[in-house]
Amino acid sequence: MFRENSETALAKLEKHLSDISIRGLELIDPQQLTQAARALMTAEHDAVAAFDEERLASIIDLYIRTGIQVQSPGYMGRQFSGVVPLAGVIDFVSSMVSQPASFYEAGQLPSAVERIMAEELNRFIGYDPGRFTMVTTSGGSLANLTALLAARNEKLPGYWSQGASAVRGQPRPAIAVGADVHYSVARAAGVLGIGDAQLVRLPLNKQQQISVGEVRATLEAAERQNLKVFCMVASAGGTSVGAFDPIDELAAIAEERDLWLHIDGAHGASLLVSDALRDKLRGIARADSLAWDAHKMMFVPAPCTMLFYKNRETALSAFRQKASYVFEEEQDIYTAFDSGPKNFECTKRPMIMTLWALWAIYGRSLFAEKIEYLCGLTGEAYEILRADPDFETPHRPEANILCFRYHPAGYGGASGKKLDKKALHHLQVAIRNRVKSEGNFFISKVDIDGAAALRVVMMNHQITAEHFRMLLSEIKRTGRELIESDESEEGTGKA
Ligand SMILES: Cc1ncc(COP(=O)(O)O)c(C=O)c1O
Structure with a gap:
């Protein structure tokens, strides 16, 4: 039965994976989807229902059909990846063997392998092999929280x-961050009792990186406001435009000011594995710590995040707890591999x-x-945009995130009007929504x-420059239609 059920799923997934047609996200009314899901549920409540093969097939179909089509070249929207199918196969095995990974006793191979991957990847970070450590967490947000807790x-x-x-009567503890830091860092400051209002926002340059020349003055200004900055967070691949702060x-x-330096590399730490x-x-x-999401640019199923620490001792001090049912006072050869602490x-x-x-x-x-x-490919896409007078590019891409605006050249329109900032803003939002709803x-x-x-x-890797050009044609057509419909509304007094 297990084999038959797996084969049902396998056949459907095989078809799904081989479909590389260009398609976007079909957003279904949540009420309708809830109804469709309810309709798949057995009416039998008093005994275990008889197995219904068709019900299983419909559940798998609905699941596949309603997801973001990460394998399609039409998917260029978010940071989670098209998964390498083999990683999905391993995930399937993980679900069946059920080996939770925080304690060696429960997950022997995962615990051993966590060490192997730590060592493999540390070759590119360069921490002292005798001092560093790594722990996996369920997502970059949790890695950021954990690192800031250790800090x-x-x-x-x-x-x-x-x-x-513990700090009563002293200056208020504060964390310095790039002005565009991921929201999980501000949330962590709230959770940790630092307070998200105690974030000192470091100004950015035109490339959206922390502007190094302004950091010292900003920290000094914070001190004058009775804040004690104890930690600085920089991004390696920021969420908005993929900017890399100058680490x-x-x-x-x-080092000069004795601050903990945490690098949020959830998106971009994977670039470390490339010589180029x-x-x-x-x-x-x-840096004292580094958060690294493998479910982004290492193409594995979410979540898979690694949190590296320069110094093992500080990692252990993040959680200072006793729990005799899991934590051993005296480590043995097995518990030395526990990541629970x-x-x-x-x-x-x-x-x-x-x-x-x-x-x-x-x-x-x-x-x-x-x-x-x-x-x-992202660099090539940028050059395509720069050669096209209908687009403006507010930044040069550093990795695989690219933002741009449709701003038609010489736009004067029937009314001879220019697009001001507000109109430009609304136009991009409307284009994004229209492109999304058209579903390509x-x-x-x-x-x-x-x-x-637009982002x-x-x-x-199945996306090519040709797909990007197709996207641009759709954006242009949509943009023109939106501008024209706005104008005709103005003309008819509907605006
Ligand atoms: C820079 C950055 N940090 C943190 C996160 C949060 O990571 P996760 O979604 O794995 O919790 C993201 C997510 O996109 C991110 O881009």
Whole structure:
């Protein structure tokens, strides 16, 4: 029966994977979808219902059909990846063998493999092999929270046990971040009792990177406001435009002022495995911690995040707890491999297995080649935009995220009007929504300098420059239609 059920799923997934037609996201009314899901549920409540093969087939169909089509070249919208199918196969095995990964006893191979992957990837980070450590967490948000917790415990002793009273009478603890930092960092500051209003926002330059020249003055201004900055967070591949903050220069400032330096590399740390792109994270070995999502640019199913620490001791100090049913006072050869003391989760998916299996079978180049292709493709897309007077490009892409605006050249329209900032903003939002609802492409949008921009994220190596040109044609057609309909509304007094 297990084989038959698996084969049902396999046949459907095989068809799904081989469909590389260009399609976006079909958003279904949630009420309708809920109804469709309810209609698939058995009416039998008093006994175990008889197995219904058709019900299973319909459940799988509905699941596949209503997802983001990450394998399609039309998917350019978000940061989670088109998954390498083999990683999905390993994930399937993980579900069946059920080996939670926080304790060696429960997940032997995942615990051993976590160490192997830590060592493999640390070759590109460059931490002292005798001192560093890594722990997997369910997502980059949790990795950021965990790292900031370790930072807080290291720099503000007593906070773990006494809470905010440990710093009563002293300047308020604060965290310095790039002005465009991912929201999970602000959320972590709230969770940790630092307070999200105690974030000191470091100004950005035109490329949306932290502007190094302004950091010292901003930190000094914070001190004058009675804040004690104990930690600085920089991004390696920021969410909005994929900007890489200058880690080496920021590390020098962090060392000078005794700040914990955390790098949120959820998106871009994967560039480390590429010889051609590693330099984007120059200085990474000077950071105290690094969050790295493998479910983004290492193409494995979500979640699979790794949190690296320069110093094992500080990782262990993130959670200072006793729990005799799981934590051993005296480590033995087995418990030395437990990751439980280093992470928030107790039962944790053996997420490293997918990454390790791909690494074990194909080696580093699988990842490096895909990443280099996607970053190269994004660079090519940027050049296509620059050569087209109908588009403006507010930034030069550093990795595989590219933002741009449709702003037709010489636009004067029937009314001879120019698009002002507000109109430009609304036009991008309307284009994004129309493109999404037409269902050929799935792209996102982000606000840059107060006006929306269209955003593409290249996460699937089956996307080519030709697909990008097709997207641009659709954007132009849509944009023109929207402008014309606006004008005709103005003409008829409907505006
Ligand atoms: C820069 C950055 N940090 C953190 C996160 C959060 O990661 P996760 O979605 O794995 O929780 C994201 C997600 O897109 C991100 O782009």
